[in-house]
Amino acid sequence: MDQKRRDFLTATAAAATLGAAAPLLGQPAPAAAAEAAAAQMPSPTVSVAGYDAPTEIKKIDIINLRELEGLAQKIIPTGGFGYISSAAGDEWTRRENEAAYKRLTIVPRYLSGYKDAEMSTTLLGSKIAMPIITSVMGGHGMAHVTAEAGTAKGTDAAGTLIEVPSQSTLTMEQIAKASPGPKWFQIYFPDDPGVARELLQRAKAAGYLAIVLTIDGVSNGNRETDRRNHFVNPLPQGNFPEPRARGTRPFKPDLGWEDVAFIQKTTGLPVILKGVLSPELAVMAVDHGCAGIQVSNHGGRNLDDTPASITVLPRIVDAVGGRLTIIIDGGIRRGQDVFKALALGANAVAIARPVMFGLALGGWMGVQTVHEHLKGELEFTMRLAGAKTLEEISRHYLNA
Ligand SMILES: Cc1cc2nc3c(=O)[nH]c(=O)nc-3n(C[C@H](O)[C@H](O)[C@H](O)COP(=O)(O)O)c2cc1C
Numbered sequence: 514m515d516q517k518r519r520d521f522l523t524a525t526a527a528a529a530t531l532g533a534a535a536p537l538l539g540q541p542a543p544a545a546a547a548e549a550a551a552a553q554m555p556s557p558t559v560s561v562a563g564y565d566a567p568t569e570i571k572k573i574d575i576i577n578l579r580e581l582e583g584l585a586q587k588i589i590p591t592g593g594f595g596y597i598s599s600a601a602g603d604e605w606t607r608r609e610n611e612a613a614y615k616r617l618t619i620v621p622r623y624l625s626g627y628k629d630a631e632m633s634t635t636l637l638g639s640k641i642a643m644p645i646i647t648s649v650m651g652g653h654g655m656a657h658v659t660a661e662a663g664t665a666k667g668t669d670a671a672g673t674l675i676e677v678p679s680q681s682t683l684t685m686e687q688i689a690k691a692s693p694g695p696k697w698f699q700i701y702f703p704d705d706p707g708v709a710r711e712l713l714q715r716a717k718a719a720g721y722l723a724i725v726l727t728i729d730g731v732s733n734g735n736r737e738t739d740r741r742n743h744f745v746n747p748l749p750q751g752n753f754p755e756p757r758a759r760g761t762r763p764f765k766p767d768l769g770w771e772d773v774a775f776i777q778k779t780t781g782l783p784v785i786l787k788g789v790l791s792p793e794l795a796v797m798a799v800d801h802g803c804a805g806i807q808v809s810n811h812g813g814r815n816l817d818d819t820p821a822s823i824t825v826l827p828r829i830v831d832a833v834g835g836r837l838t839i840i841i842d843g844g845i846r847r848g849q850d851v852f853k854a855l856a857l858g859a860n861a862v863a864i865a866r867p868v869m870f871g872l873a874l875g876g877w878m879g880v881q882t883v884h885e886h887l888k889g890e891l892e893f894t895m896r897l898a899g900a901k902t903l904e905e906i907s908r909h910y911l912n913a
Pocket residue numbers: 596597598610648649650651678679680699727730787809810811812813814842843844845863864865866867869
């Protein structure tokens with residue numbers, strides 16, 4: 514951000530304080546307690562002259578997650594909405610992520626004796642209420658004045674986990690203080706190892722439980738919508754006040770396995786590689802001691818014409834053979850999509866754009882509603898398909 518724009522900035526970051534009854538970092542509270550605790554906690558807010566981000570905090574009425582996009586479009590400024598919703602090039606991969614789920618069909622097992630579904634699971638040591646987490650997204654301030662603090666709070670109120678971006682509007686410390694739930698810190702590895710070390714050490718000190726290394730973002734994608742809108746994110750970069758002034762590029766162009774080792778050595782935290790699309794790379798992640806992978810094409814935002822993430826999942830699952838945790842993102846909009854991803858062997862799914870739209874429409878309560886809606890659809894799918902536990906969901910339920 515240049516100095517002129519910085520002068521415009523009116524960051525009203527009131528330091529959020531942890532409530533006395535807050536649970537320990539990384540341990541989600543039971544749903545009702547988490548919601549009550551979230552309601553008590555003040556969130557920092559960020560606003561910039563000339564960019565009117567939404568401000569409302571309320572539960573939202575959701576028929577389905579796809580419809581949120583049109584509703585959010587009415588209230589997010591044009592440039593910000595284009596940035597959030599669009600993707601690279603022809604946007605084929607973005608559309609294909611959703612379309613590929615529709616080519617998989619579910620074969621129910623009736624008369625299974627289903628009564629209640631068990632939805633909770635444990636992801637790298639964190640117990641969460643459902644196998645659905647908030648995927649990493651930069652710049653939540655484009656969707657709502659409470660930015661990532663609102664998303665973290667809403668995710669926690671729903672009983673699940675958030676991947677917090679290095680390219681956040683707020684600082685990672687503000688986000689960590691805004692809610693006590695489990696959080697992983699995502700990093701785009703900067704060109705300067707000193708800057709990388711500082712970010713990683715800050716993340717560990719702030720209580721982040723794992724590091725997500727995005728490997729498919731070594732440069733920005735060809736986002737034609739942003740060019741058409743002449744859009745440049747006007748909001749602050751919480752963690753990098755002036756990266757260029759410090760002589761570093763935000764993406765290390767020659768990212769390699771030595772950088773994975775650097776993260777492991779610097780933090781001692783589990784590392785998840787985000788952007789894996791091939792069984793070969795997944796096996797290398799196992800060999801290099803990664804704790805997890807996120808099967809992802811970045812929502813089609815970086816390299817268009819990469820395959821839909823769900824289509825590469827089965828071969829990756831087979832190659833890995835249970836040796837690390839597998840998360841998948843990209844185009845998950847229905848409980849049936851979550852069910853299909855679990856059936857093909859994912860441990861959990863991550864959702865991005867619907868969470869940002871929920872944030873715009875209702876702040877932290879909107880984010881909470883998005884997660885609870887998707888959880889409800891998964892429960893409904895399990896009921897109709899006859900699966901009582903997450904472990905029972907397998908390829909036998911798919912017509913493949
Ligand atoms: C507005 C926006 C910002 C994103 N920023 C990041 C980021 O900073 N780092 C990253 O690894 N992925 C980022 N992503 C990609 C998401 O984590 C996810 O891979 C992708 O959006 C697919 O999920 P979806 O179809 O549910 O949106 C971003 C996605 C969106 C929509």
